[in-house]
Amino acid sequence: MSIGHKGLLEMVLACLLFSLMNACVYATKLFDADMPAAMVSFVRVLSNLVILIIPALMHKKIKALCGDGRPSLWLRGLFGSTALMLSFTAITRIGPGESAFLTASSGVFVALLGPWVLGQKNSWLAWLAILGALFGVALLFKPDGHSSDLLGRAMALSAGLLSALAYLMVARAGRSNSPQSVIFYFCLVAMLLHFIYFAHYGFQTPHEAETWGLFLLIGVFGSGAQFCMTRAYQAAPAALVSAVGYLAPVLSLTWGVVFFAQIPGQNALLGSLLIVLFGVILPFIRKL
Numbered sequence: 001m002s003i004g005h006k007g008l009l010e011m012v013l014a015c016l017l018f019s020l021m022n023a024c025v026y027a028t029k030l031f032d033a034d035m036p037a038a039m040v041s042f043v044r045v046l047s048n049l050v051i052l053i054i055p056a057l058m059h060k061k062i063k064a065l066c067g068d069g070r071p072s073l074w075l076r077g078l079f080g081s082t083a084l085m086l087s088f089t090a091i092t093r094i095g096p097g098e099s100a101f102l103t104a105s106s107g108v109f110v111a112l113l114g115p116w117v118l119g120q121k122n123s124w125l126a127w128l129a130i131l132g133a134l135f136g137v138a139l140l141f142k143p144d145g146h147s148s149d150l151l152g153r154a155m156a157l158s159a160g161l162l163s164a165l166a167y168l169m170v171a172r173a174g175r176s177n178s179p180q181s182v183i184f185y186f187c188l189v190a191m192l193l194h195f196i197y198f199a200h201y202g203f204q205t206p207h208e209a210e211t212w213g214l215f216l217l218i219g220v221f222g223s224g225a226q227f228c229m230t231r232a233y234q235a236a237p238a239a240l241v242s243a244v245g246y247l248a249p250v251l252s253l254t255w256g257v258v259f260f261a262q263i264p265g266q267n268a269l270l271g272s273l274l275i276v277l278f279g280v281i282l283p284f285i286r287k288l
Helices: 003-031 037-058 071-094 096-103 106-117 124-140 150-173 179-201 209-235 238-244 247-260 266-285
Strands: none
Touching: 003 037, 003 071, 003 096, 003 209, 003 238, 003 247, 037 071, 037 179, 037 209, 071 096, 071 150, 071 179, 096 124, 096 150, 096 247, 096 266, 106 124, 106 150, 106 266, 124 266, 179 209, 209 238, 238 266, 247 266
């Protein structure tokens, strides 16, 4: 098996793990309705930080995690951690499926903002694809299925925009910083934001044993997905990996139907289809 094929398989595994994580996030609300989404995202970040810190301590490479400390690293952490908190809140409000498609609009926002942030030009076909994907987003804001929570949808879309800004900051951080350093700054800023939240609203532990089990699964699935995704982008062409990444919202929508009986309406299905269709082809036509 070639390195590129291995990278794509790792991205498929990352999509599966991300989708299962989303399903577990939604399930925590069913077992413990009073559990704030910020507590769930805190567990996700903490597990990621532990997995980074332990190997660095064992090999005495803590300094290597700090990178060069440039502002774009801190901004990536701010945008990425805020996106995580918003996306987890959106999942608990509108379910794992539709929220995942709205958050997956991050790839569209990257193409939309790239010309101004990175100086990357888009072809006219790319602009048409961007418009098509944004039309799909608009359809998802006309809910005709199981949920009519517009605030939850706005949170998911905001998470997509902030994730795009985080990706653009990673691009600006350059190759002088390793993926581990980028994730480390994300964890640092995310922990600070969560501490601010807990200082204001309080720290709440789960009331049900099932919630503790879901917390463990969220940490394992999320950290495993992050690891697989990082390896995929290192091993395979970015355009292919990005295209495969749209499998995650498709699987999340599937788990929503299978596990939680969340049947999307026609608008949601058509909007999701447009986001996937144009999102998948966008990386391949940006420079045509």
